[in-house]
Amino acid sequence: MDRIKQIASHLTGSGGVSALQYQSPDDVVITMAIRSPLCKARKGGFKDARTDELMLEMFKRTIEMSKIDPSLVNDICVGNVLSSAAAYEARAAALAAGFPITTPVQVINRFCSSGLMAVTSIANSIRAGQIEIGLAVGVESMSFNPDNGGPEQSELLSCNAQSADCAKPMGWTSENVAEDFGVSRDEQDAFAALSFQRAEHAQKSGFFDKEIVPFEVFQKDPRTGERSPTLVTKDDGIRYGTTKESLSKIRSAFPQWGMGATTGGNASQITDGAASILLMTRRKAQELGLEILAKHVTTAVVGVPPRIMGVGQPSICDPAALENCDITKEDVDLYEINEAFASQYAYSVKTLGIPVDKVNVNGGAIAFGHPLDEYLLIATGLNELKRRQGKVLVTSMCIGTGMGAAGVFVRDQ
Known part of the structure; x- marks a missing residue:
């Protein structure tokens, strides 16, 4: 990265x-950069769609939207967290969608950053x-693969306090962040309400129309049990009319920990969905006559104490990424950060000292849901960056453990 900065600075006369x-x-x-609608797990439009079916549909829509022959794709990396059969499913789905047998497929899992890691691996x-x-593709069905938390640990690991914390529930980490850094229930509800209100406005205004591709999936008739194809076209987890006052009436989800300030209203929803990002050299894109949306500059990954995993995003990893690029937080036009919990969302914004009107401007995971593999941030962020004619987008997420x-x-100008 230092070499890249030196060359660019020399050629442009500036940093x-x-x-x-x-x-x-x-x-x-x-x-x-496209994504599926995001649908409530076990209740929404994808509740009867298997993981491999979501992968298949994402690959089909990719071939349709990419404007290139699928045989030109040299490698596919799929981010997936929960499916134990993801490696089987991804390869089979790619072949069924129309990718040739010569196109290899791999699966990557770094929890909530798996979509970004897939992009980074390809880049x-x-x-x-x-x-x-x-x-780079991200797919998650939390309907078919519920998140059951960390596994039982060997005593060789659990005897170490940090190791033992890796398997603790995510709600516990949210309460730790809130208590350790003084993020009140009122503050969390205020940030959560803002997420819902922004998402409602964006959906009603059609801001997501250019990034969402309709998904045809099977839905089960509750009376007969028969499955029939259905077209799903929009996010179904956004609760219209949400206010801080209405959220304040929801009871604590984890009263046994910390301040008991985390609720079903100020934490991310459990969601199904998928996204796809096509990357190549600028030379190849120009040769193929393709529109260039943006370039990937860098990715930074950091480690933090497992008990407060939420502080990894973006308060620590964002500065590391910006330093890699020799830019400051003031140079960033938009931040898309994962709203796993309002506690870490509020903490991160305050700690970084960035204006709220630059962060999750069309809502976040509290409103849409969090498919665990937080892949939608890039598609949503680039779509909004273009709409605003901005230059720099930063996407970030906290990561379990x-x-x-x-x-x-x-963005290309």
Whole structure:
């Protein structure tokens, strides 16, 4: 990264955002960023759709929207957290969708950052000259693969306090953040209400129309049990008319821990969904005549104490990513951060000292839901960055077991 900064600074005569906007044929660029609707697990539009069926539909929509021959894709990386059969499902779904047998597939899992890690893995392979075109996909069915928490640990691990904390419930980590850093219930409800209100406004205004691709999935008739195809076109977890006052009436989800300030209203919903990002060199994109949405600049990953895993995003990983790019928080036009819990959302915004009107401007996981593999941030962020004619997007997320990740993207002007 230092070498990249030196070259860009020399060619542009400056550093910062100007250097990042320098266009090289070797840039790793994004030519497609799409997502499915996000649907409430066990209740929403995808409740009867298996993980492999969501993968299949995402691959089909990718081939349809990418504007390239699928045989040109040199590698596919799929982010998935919960499915124990993900490696089988991803390869089979890609073949069934129309990718040739010559296109390899891998699966990556770093919990909530798995979608960003898939993008990073493909981007790094392109940067290293190993491939020219690659596809990063994120898919999660929490309906078919519920998150049952950490596994039982061997006593060889659990005797270590930090190791034991890795298996603790995420609600416990939310309460730890709230108590350790003084994030009140009132403050959490206020941030959560803002997420719902922004998402409601964005959905009603049609802001998501360019990033969402309709998904045809099977839904089960509750009377007969028969499955029939249904077209799902929009997010179904946004609760219209949500206010801080209405959220304040919801009882504590974890009264046994901390201040008991985390509730079903100020924490992310459990959700099903998918997203797809097509990456290649700028040289290849220009050769194929494709529109370039943005380039991937860098990804930073950090570790934090597991008991307060929420502080990994973005208060620690974002500064690391910005330092890699030689830019400051003031240079960033939009932040898309994972709202796993309002406690860490509020903490992160305050700690970074960034204006709330730059963060999750169309709502976040509290309103849409959190498919565990937080892949939608890039598609949503790039769509909004283009709408606002902004330059720099940062996406970030906290990660179970105590980590954080952030990615930096620059829109083509």
